[in-house]
Amino acid sequence: MAVPPMTEQKSTPEQPLDKDWWRGAVIYQIYPRSFQDHNGDGVGDLVGITERLDYVADLGVDAIWLSPFFTSPMKDFGYDVSNYRDVDPIFGTLGDFDRLLEKAHSRGLKVIIDQVISHTSDKHPWFSESRQNRTNPRHDWYMWADPNPDGTPPNNWLSIFGGSAWAWDSRRMQYYMHNFLTSQPDLNFHNQQVQDAVLSDMRFWLERGVDGFRLDTVNFYFASLGLESNPVVKPEDFNASTAPAVNPYNFQEHLYDKSRPENLEFLTRIRALLDEYPGRTSVGEIGDSQHQLEVMAQYTSGTDKLHMAYTFDYLGGAFDAQHFKTSIDLTEKDAPDGWICLAFSNHDVVRHVSRWMSHGDREAFGKLTATMLLTMRGSVCLYQGEELGLTEAELAFEDLVDPYGIEFWPQFKGRDGCRTPMVWQSSAHLGGFSTAPRAWLPVPGDHLLKAPDLQEKQNDSLLHHYRATLKFRRQHQALVKGTIKTLEAPEGVLMFTRTAGAETLLCAFNMTGGPIVVRLPDGLGVKGIDAPGSVAAPVGDGDLSLPAFGGFVGAVL
Structure with a gap:
């Protein structure tokens, strides 16, 4: 059913539509x-x-x-x-x-x-129809697969929420794939x-x-229609940024399931x-x-x-x-x-x-x-x-x-x-x-x-x-849409510049719980610009004193 727009995005001569509003938003x-x-x-x-x-x-x-x-x-x-x-x-x-x-x-x-x-949910009408048999109009709208000869799932793919990524359905006598809960069957985007x-x-x-x-x-x-098993990841190569360290999902390199x-x-x-x-x-x-x-x-x-x-x-x-x-x-x-x-x-x-x-x-x-x-x-x-x-x-x-x-x-x-x-x-x-x-x-x-x-x-x-x-x-386009370049800094300090047009800003952050003195690059002059929470601009020899968890944002001269 088509629904008429409720709040159509229009532009006016005074305020043209910014199609790139999202960039830096x-x-x-x-x-x-x-x-x-x-x-x-x-x-x-x-x-x-x-x-x-x-x-x-x-x-x-x-x-x-x-x-x-x-x-x-x-x-x-x-x-x-x-x-x-x-x-x-x-x-x-x-x-x-x-x-x-x-x-x-x-x-x-x-x-x-x-x-x-x-x-989708397993309560979605699409899945309710798909699971009825292997011949209905939506029979292949989800990732279905036959079992191995011994009845086990077709491969070693795992669910992020624990256990196999395959759940048995007695209606079709097949497994369906779920990357998350068994009540969240995966659609077949092929x-x-x-x-x-x-x-x-x-x-x-x-x-x-x-x-x-x-x-x-x-x-x-998408998952591979070949249903190849994922290779094993060595324990020293585990990366737990997607799943918690206790989750066996980390034991695989997910080449074929995503x-x-x-x-x-x-x-x-x-x-x-x-x-x-x-x-x-x-x-x-x-x-x-x-x-x-x-x-x-x-x-x-x-x-x-x-x-x-x-x-x-x-x-x-x-x-x-x-x-x-x-x-x-x-x-x-x-x-x-x-x-x-x-x-x-x-x-x-x-x-x-x-x-x-x-x-x-x-x-x-x-x-x-x-x-x-x-x-x-x-x-x-x-x-x-x-x-x-x-x-x-x-x-x-x-x-x-x-x-x-x-x-x-x-x-x-x-x-x-x-x-x-x-x-x-x-x-x-x-x-x-x-x-x-x-x-x-x-x-x-x-x-x-x-x-x-x-x-x-x-x-x-x-x-x-x-x-x-x-x-x-919002007042500095260098921060909204400008380029970034990291600079060398003492251990525990993140320092970079942001540049847009004629404006370049220096940003330095002490990410440690103790004070650190940062030597600015030779020839780099900066001045304070009243950035919220920023320490005072360096004077004299150009050293920047950053307190514990302190930062500096200033204009490069």
């Missing part, structure tokens, strides 16, 4: 279950998000990204979709979404929505009809007026669809610990695939200056015409303040990481509560709802700790998130001490620092 991720509960059932909803959009707009971001709100059995909390064209009643209605979209656009915010298309159906569902939301898509597990769309070359052609179809709607964008999530930068380069090169993509380089990597420098250099080398989307936290990983700093001055650390993230080259995703310095919640096993954490407890506690409800008022019930007796996840007591109503009153709070740094970023 800052996107605020909202996890709908945990942002604001309007109807008092303990779960966040679309009306609640709409009520809080003024707060988001006042931060100074360019767009919001909404995690899934579609009809779903909620086995994976919305990442198992049973109807791509409707809102789950938990979150509201299509009318609620339209009003959210209208309010966001009126506040100058673009709206990006998740598209979880590598798999089938053109599947591609057409998925693109039609995406068009539904473009017609409704959304500004783009965040594409979940964008490198998981990141397949066929994916590139389908990405061109997605881009062609988006290009029919000027100003729309795409950001892909690449989960590939062994080849993530290579895949990111392929997926964002040229102008016919993804606009931008993010990897788990910083979502899973160490807080180490050399690691950051190496990642920046490799990105510039391997993806010179690509565009990365940077993030330190999101709904799938331990919040970065806790992941990288277990103790010490977390306030100073939070300000440092904010300035680093907002001065590196790329677009940026901020995760709700990051601007408050929210830490990872420590939850009891009986409070867990995430099947991933329940499976690998206690060595891996899952994703619930980063998904607890937002806090708004320090002294309100559940921090002002909900009027329900209890929320779907507990609200940590220490989060109440970081609520916006308290931070608003503190001129040097982390919330004010984020706002000031976002404003500073």
Whole structure:
């Protein structure tokens, strides 16, 4: 069913449409279950998000990204979709979404929505039909395979959520593939009809007026029809950035079950669809610990695939200056015409303040990481509560709802700790998130001490620092769309320049808990430009004194 646009993106003689608004944009991720509960059932909803959009707009971001709100059995909390064209009643209605979209656009915010298309829920009508027999019209819409002669799965592919990536279906007497839960069967994108159906569902939301898509597990769309088993990875080569270290998923090099070359052609179809709607964008999530930068380069090169993509380089990597420098250099080398989307936290990983700093001055650390993230080259995703310095919640096993954490407890506690409800008022019930007796996840007591109503009153709070740094970023095109070049620096210091036109900025960050003196390159003069949280400009011999977790951003003379 065609739906007329609700908020068509138009240009005016005074304000022409910027088709490249996404390049260097800052996107605020909202996890709908945990942002604001309007109807008092303990779960966040679309009306609640709409009520809080003024707060988001006042931060100074360019767009919001909404995690899934579609009809779903909620086995994976919305990442198992049973109807791509409707809102789950938990979150509201299509009318609620339209009003959210209208309010966001009126506040100058673009709206990006998740598209979880590598798999569906097993309750999706497509799968219900496909599993009936081997002759129905959708019999090959999913990845089905015969068992080995001894009844075992066809190969060694593993699910990220534990165990085999194959589940037995007694109706068809075949296995179906699932990269995640058994209730999330993988679509067969080798089938053109599947591609057409998925693109039609995406068009539904473009017609409704959304500004783009965040594409979940964008490198998981295709698996090899040859069903070759993946080779083994040596223990010394394990990389746990995609899956936790306790997960046997890391034991394989995933050559055949994801990141397949066929994916590139389908990405061109997605881009062609988006290009029919000027100003729309795409950001892909690449989960590939062994080849993530290579895949990111392929997926964002040229102008016919993804606009931008993010990897788990910083979502899973160490807080180490050399690691950051190496990642920046490799990105510039391997993806010179690509565009990365940077993030330190999101709904799938331990919040970065806790992941990288277990103790010490977390306030100073939070300000440092904010300035680093907002001065590196790329677009940026901020995760709700990051601007408050929210830490990872420590939850009891009986409070867990995430099947991933329940499976690998206690060595891996899952994703619930980063998904607890937002806090708004320090002294309100559940921090002002909900009027329900209890929320779907507990609200940590220490989060109440970081609520916006308290931070608003503190001129040097982390919330004010984020706002000031976002404003500073908008004032300097070198930070939004400029080039980047890393510089040699003492151990523990990340230093680079950003350049656009006649403006070059020097950025230096002490990523350690002790003071460091940095000798600037010979002939490089700088001056302070009132960057938020920046130390004073060097004088005399050109040494730059950086306190513990201190940074400097200045103009190169």
